[in-house]
Amino acid sequence: MTFEDFHFDARLQDGLSSMGYDKPTPIQEQAIPLISAKHDLIACAQTGTGKTAAYLLPILNNIINSDHRHLNTLIIAPTRELAQQIDQQVEGFAYFTGVSSIPIYGGGDGATWDQQRKALEAGVDIIIATPGRLIAQLASGVIDLKYVQHLVLDEADRMLDMGFHDDIVRIIKALPETKQTLFFSATMPPRIRTLANRILRNPQEVNIAISKPAEGIVQEAYLVRDDQKEKLATKLLKDSDYSSILIFASTKEKVKQLGRLLPKIGLPLKAIHSDLEQTEREEILREFKNKKLKLLIGTDVLSRGIDVEGIGLVINYDVPPDPEDYIHRIGRTARAESTGHAITFINEHDQRRFFQIEKLIGKEITKTPLPEDIGTSFEYSPESRSAHPKKPNPSGRKKFFKRRPAK
Numbered sequence: 001m002t003f004e005d006f007h008f009d010a011r012l013q014d015g016l017s018s019m020g021y022d023k024p025t026p027i028q029e030q031a032i033p034l035i036s037a038k039h040d041l042i043a044c045a046q047t048g049t050g051k052t053a054a055y056l057l058p059i060l061n062n063i064i065n066s067d068h069r070h071l072n073t074l075i076i077a078p079t080r081e082l083a084q085q086i087d088q089q090v091e092g093f094a095y096f097t098g099v100s101s102i103p104i105y106g107g108g109d110g111a112t113w114d115q116q117r118k119a120l121e122a123g124v125d126i127i128i129a130t131p132g133r134l135i136a137q138l139a140s141g142v143i144d145l146k147y148v149q150h151l152v153l154d155e156a157d158r159m160l161d162m163g164f165h166d167d168i169v170r171i172i173k174a175l176p177e178t179k180q181t182l183f184f185s186a187t188m189p190p191r192i193r194t195l196a197n198r199i200l201r202n203p204q205e206v207n208i209a210i211s212k213p214a215e216g217i218v219q220e221a222y223l224v225r226d227d228q229k230e231k232l233a234t235k236l237l238k239d240s241d242y243s244s245i246l247i248f249a250s251t252k253e254k255v256k257q258l259g260r261l262l263p264k265i266g267l268p269l270k271a272i273h274s275d276l277e278q279t280e281r282e283e284i285l286r287e288f289k290n291k292k293l294k295l296l297i298g299t300d301v302l303s304r305g306i307d308v309e310g311i312g313l314v315i316n317y318d319v320p321p322d323p324e325d326y327i328h329r330i331g332r333t334a335r336a337e338s339t340g341h342a343i344t345f346i347n348e349h350d351q352r353r354f355f356q357i358e359k360l361i362g363k364e365i366t367k368t369p370l371p372e373d374i375g376t377s378f379e380y381s382p383e384s385r386s387a388h389p390k391k392p393n394p395s396g397r398k399k400f401f402k403r404r405p406a407k
């Protein structure tokens, strides 16, 4: 199946193509026809499945084809970061369509509030909002919800966790009765079902199972401080007799550093990173595939691109920032039903992140005690440590309003 099969407006299809989308993901295949047919929808899908495009595309297609343009769609999301991400996707898809959007979230200063207000007064097709700030702007009377046709609740479970239940109910009460409601949640515990039953009319349901690591992978982890990692890696590599080994690190700098440190162990190895020329990278991959190189060190980019038979061991020198990346990294081993081994180094700060991975894959991973000569470890206590601070908005800019002319 391709996106052409949905017969979207050509301007939307152009946006899709320019963003490099050609094949729908499973949630998109299942949800887009149901949303286009105007059903209410309850969808159990995690971030990473392509859920955002699954609801944005049919909604955008509907807006492009409407005769009268008013505020058409309200998307409610738990956090400012998610609201911004959704808005960026709208911007990409709608680039050739003239459809406009604005993210409304709190935390800014008075100027932010005024700019959001001005943008709302000027008129917009889609609002993507966090619940608290939306209620504040609603109270100021600047948003006319009369013509809203689509309501999307994104990451509903997280919104309830964050205590937004009553705000959501208040917002829904302010919306017209006749609208399409799309309810997305990563999990479906009973309290989410109760909310969904309350607000959806004859909903269709879509469930997307998350990708799980292959059964044949033996997974273990070490609780290890940064200053012990090199010694531990050296020991594990010396003791292993795998013919192909991958080491992942989260940054290019770390990859380069390991590429300098690890040759001491005497294994044929290379580090691959984006500072190398394309031809050099291809050559390194070829050597690795041909088993001339026993060990390859790279970042997560490598985890999605490399399809090499017979990788016996994957070492995560640090915990990947995104739980899905863990599945991609360790999935480089045990390909085609063979068996494999994945070892992850968890420092004190990465414990929370690792716990998220365990939650995603639905099992606890064995924490192997450190060998005596490496030194002492620490207790696994994922709840007590804060995760790394969130990255700032990658585009580094605030966006308030734009309505591009259709091209």
Ligand code: AMP
Residues within 6 Å of the ligand: 020, 021, 022, 023, 024, 025, 028, 046, 047, 048, 049, 050, 051, 052, 053
């Ligand atoms: P989401 O689950 O909506 O957060 O999407 C996860 C990531 O997958 C985002 O970076 C999207 O841009 C990307 N994505 C979603 N659907 C597709 C697709 N059909 N083809 C390529 N990339 C996609």
